[in-house]
Amino acid sequence: MMEGHDGVGEAACVGTHDGVHAFVVVAADTKASDILEADLKGLVRREVGAAAVPQSVRFLSALPRDKSGAVARRILRKVAAGDLMNLGDPAQLADPAVLDELLKAPASA
Numbered sequence: 001m002m003e004g005h006d007g008v009g010e011a012a013c014v015g016t017h018d019g020v021h022a023f024v025v026v027a028a029d030t031k032a033s034d035i036l037e038a039d040l041k042g043l044v045r046r047e048v049g050a051a052a053v054p055q056s057v058r059f060l061s062a063l064p065r066d067k068s069g070a071v072a073r074r075i076l077r078k079v080a081a082g083d084l085m086n087l088g089d090p091a092q093l094a095d096p097a098v099l100d101e102l103l104k105a106p107a108s109a
Contacts (some may be wrong), residue, residue, distance in 0.1 A: 032059035
């Protein structure tokens with residue numbers, strides 16, 4: 001749904017006990033900003049409803065993917081929940097460096 005926005009290259013949302021969390025890769029000609037974040041939250045509010053608005057948005061250069069190309073949602077759920085233990089073997093990811101970025105990327109509130 002967020003991928004319909006011109007500023008978004010790809011996105012993944014996961015649910016945790018405290019709500020929805022979004023992980024967004026911005027389009028090549030777009031810069032991550034508070035304005036983009038507000039735009040995305042407004043888009044979700046209008047198109048899906050208030051209950052689906054993300055609690056946080058993290059902008060990344062790439063989403064974590066396993067070697068077969070699937071988004072590693074288990075890792076995204078654990079990071080969103082603040083559970084940084086037992087994220088799994090980074091060697092199982094197509095690009096292990098994405099995990100480092102994911103752990104450093106600040107989450108909005």
